[in-house]
Amino acid sequence: MIGAIFKGLGTTLKYLFRKPVTVEYPDVKRPVRERFRGRHQLKRFANGLERCIGCSLCAAACPADAILVVPAENDPAAPHSPGERYAARYEINMLRCIYCGYCEDACPTNAIVLEHQYEISFYDRKSSVLTKTELLVAPDRGHGEIPPILQQLNRRPSPPAQIDL
Amino acid sequence: MPDVTLVINGQTVTVPAGTNIVDAARAAGVAIPVFCYHPRLPPVGMCRMCLVEVWTPRVDPATRQVVIGDDGKPVMALMMGKLQPGCVTPVSDGMEVRTATEKVHVAQKGQLEFLLTSHPLDCPVCDKGGECPLQNLTMQFGPSTSRFDYGDKIHFEKPIPLGDLIYLDRERCILCSRCVRFQDELAGDPVLGFDHRGRAWEIISKSDPPFDSKFSGNTTDICPVGALTSADFRFKARVWEVRPTASICPHCPVGCNLSLDMRHDKLMRVMPRENDYVNEIWICDKGRFGMRFIESADRLRHPLIRKGDSLVPAPWDEAIALVAEKLSQIREHAGAASLGGLAGPELPNEDLYLFQKLVRQTLGSPNLDCSTGASGAPEVVDLAATLGVGRGTNLAKSGAGTAVLIMGADPEEEAPLYVLRLRGIVARGGDLTVINPYPTKLERSAARSIRPHAGFEAFAALALVKAVLDQGLIATEFVTARVQGLDELTARLREQSVESLCETAGVSEASVRAAAQAFATAEHAIIIYGRAALAAGEDVLRALTDLALLTGKAGRPGSGVIALLPGGNARGALDMGVHPGAGSRRGMGAREMWAAARDGRLRGMIIAGMDPARDNPAIAAALDALEFVVVQDIFLTETAQRADVVLPTASIAGREGTFTNAERRVQRFRQARIPEYNTPAGWEVMQRIARALPPGRSESVTDARPVAGRRAQRASGATATATMDAPPATWDYAVASDVADEIAATVRGYAGTTYASLGLTRAPEWGRQPDEAVYYDGTSYQNAEGIGIQIAATADDPKTVFALRARVPAPFTRHATRPYLLLAVTRAYDGGEWGRESKLRSRMVPPHVILSVADAAAHSVAPGAIVRLESDAGRIELPVQIEVTLPQGLVLIPDVCGTPLSTIQTGPQTWVAISRVA
């Protein structure tokens, strides 16, 4: 009986001198795992073109029906994205989103990526719908070359049909 | 044809002889993949996707007997020792087909691997993605990898416009030739072809303008890949995102079944909906690309009330109250007969019915019409209600044994889809005769084309009747039982001979006799008449009536008359009683109303969905002379601009209703979206006006009768009444189906056409397999929203008796000083309000006059030159086009927007003089 009490107190004593595990959020932010699924970003290619080609496959894959894509035709003189089609509107309703990442899986160009940002709060429902401007990364933050299959000319996709992005 | 029994994958099936293996397998529920084969096109065997193992009983070449094996069964041999294409191999007795063997799978895989060697695989941006047979079959039968070097793909410049409606992406094309064959064989517009050869093979169109066909949109539906896509739907949405809504095309009397594919309450595209009784799986480009007007920014949004010289927006209550006040004022002061109503033949039955109820019953005026009353507008003579094609007619099944007579009509312009239907009848062995004063495209498909002198059409029609009498082609049984006046007719025509009548009409006697022979001896015969026949006058229609009666071609399925009247729902307008003769008291027709308006006998008018003042200063002046005009429309038309009150309504996308087509099929369309700008349906507007009217002298407008009473009367199926005066006087319709119920209860022939029964598809009687459209076309034409109900014509009742009324036309005299006969002709692309926001704007026909080569030479005018036409009524100046095959002495003016036809026309056929302007 006495032994058990001392054992308990011993544990207390031990933790008294340990570094606390509490993180002083929001002053301190805990790092997330590599594959953490947070707020979405629409990526760009290295040359600044949008990766999103407006195919709506993310919207089709979305189990929560959180994504809206309205496509339009690119102006060849000033294209938004490689190829003929781009997303004129791209919206995600973050209140509906369940962060399953299916959109990411469905995307043929790796345009939509669930990034590590997890502080998502709104003052009203309307602002919970993120628009394309909010989702799109800055033009100088693009990465990767345009895969040949998306290029109008001079494209040589390598076999097999899998595109390595 | 005898039936053939064969075994497909172990299943025994029996199909008609001549069926190909693919179709036979479909009947057994076995799917053989195809690309080039389409059940509505003749097979060519180009894509090799349908390769299957075909085993037939071995035949001993010496004895020509089937070899019987040791087990007592025939010894089977693989046909030709290799796989056979299922689409071009007809079935035979004892055949055994195996579609799922290893050998077949290897072939299918290899075939898809080949097809994909040149395919760009850009499915994510392709408009066909999601309803693409190449996608579907690759997923089901194809290899997961390719052994070909992807760098060897043939690349072409991305889509090139094949005309301004259709884009061609040559990379995606698998060269199945479905589009080429559709244009050549079904549409009869051979404007597509293959250029080059080998890997450089590509589709071209070199007509002027490119892809000059009224059916071009259908090629995008049957294209098994994304090679042909519509400019109208380019990158609008993915096909799985749209919400298809059943609709009916309002543009012409065919009444094609449409699907309005909506997304977020916006029209994405228009697709055909399968209905073998009406449009099979096709629609014309006017239906496909001509529906954008519903979302036009020019649509009327609010009621407008005239304040001085301008129309200013006003609330609904105020506008309705004003209408009611003014109409009842006029009725009190000048009597109900000083009011008149015009309703357009494009309005749904519900609107037309309540319109006539409002005018005839509630306001008490018999002055109603559904034509504009322009000086050149022909009198609408309606044979289809009495002698219309019998109930149960299906032109898609008519073929050998059916003779079709086109009299004074240009189906390509007046009802485009009939071109496909009639060419189908010809392809199945039917006989087609075209009688028209000017050349039409359908002539090319006809067995004989008869070209009477313009103005002498009645003599040609009478020559047919006389030939039937002469050649003893009378259907004695039918004539004895149901026709009166044969002796009188024979007497009237005693002085005439086929020869002299033909000579007067300027046609060959032999072809008239052949046409009469073909018409009378065919098992079934159909007469189609249109604008030129109406313009030629009543004698033509009397002769046509007698032709149908004498040969017994009425009152049974597959035979009778089809009238191509102007407007998509002219049949419904006539049935609903929107014409002066429908009531117990004959009223004024449109033309009489305009005369009455000018001399003050007519004081007020309600005009719904019609623009009589367009290009017609005389009618505009008559409108201005009226005390009060209320116009209900969706656009601020010229007529609306002259109104005192303008009431906006919903388009067909924003409400539901029914149309009746030329074959008297009542068809229901659904509401596709919330009404644009919250505009009410036309029938609701009528009801609001009726309710706001103070009770008149002779009728009770208030709901004196309890609702239950009216409902009870409906339920008991009140007997159809001959006139339109009898419907209940109450105005308590909550939804459109309430109006439809009353129509079903009161309008003759419409019994049973309730929304519930119109919405039934039943088992598709045309033998379509479930999901067949998806299987062959990728896209879905599925029709789960009803195929409509064909109502009976008078002749369908075997007790009705008809009188023969043909008479010898009065001798037609030429004008002394004006040597040219002017005819106004219909153009499908007429530049009307329906074309707003449409891709067809560039195809709209500009105002012009068409001259024959000889006449153009006589006045030394070249195409594009301006000529002045002068008649007794006035003169107009128009640019010239020259038509090589047009007979000399005939002048055609397309009746399109911007042509001041009324200025020159003295009637449907007008004598004019031509002079060259500078």
Added chain:
Amino acid sequence: MSLLEKSGAEIDAIIARYPQKRSAVLPLLYLAQDEYGYLTDAAMREVATILDLPPTDVFEVAGFYSLLYEQPVGRWVLQVCDDVPCAFCGAEELIATIQERLGITVDQTTADGMFTLQRVKCLADCNHAPLLQANLEYHRDLTTPQQVDQLLAALRRRAESGEKLSISGRYAEQ
């Protein structure tokens, strides 16, 4: 001047040879390309009008055959067979020689508009390989550069002498 106005009688004679008008499409296209130097868009439409054919059908035919030229060609069209037997006997060398002598590559025309060089498949005279046809005239066993020089000189001479030439080979020896 239209084709019909210029060679109306000849066209009538050609059409009269066939039971159906449309069968005359190939001879008329030959006539048209001799007249205009190659098959212009307008020329093909003209043929379509003469034969009452849809224009697309005429373009299909013209696109299919290698003897119908939809691009401008020289007065002599040199078509060298590069099929297997010819290739064994030196067709590639022949092509290289011609290219070098004329300063053009395959499918090009010399600046003076005299020669166009094309590769074609089998000319059905393999025992005389390598060979070429100039406006459908066969020139066989062209094994040495000297023979090529002689041939080109002879052809040039004939053209300059005012001889009537036909890129359709209508005057070629059978």
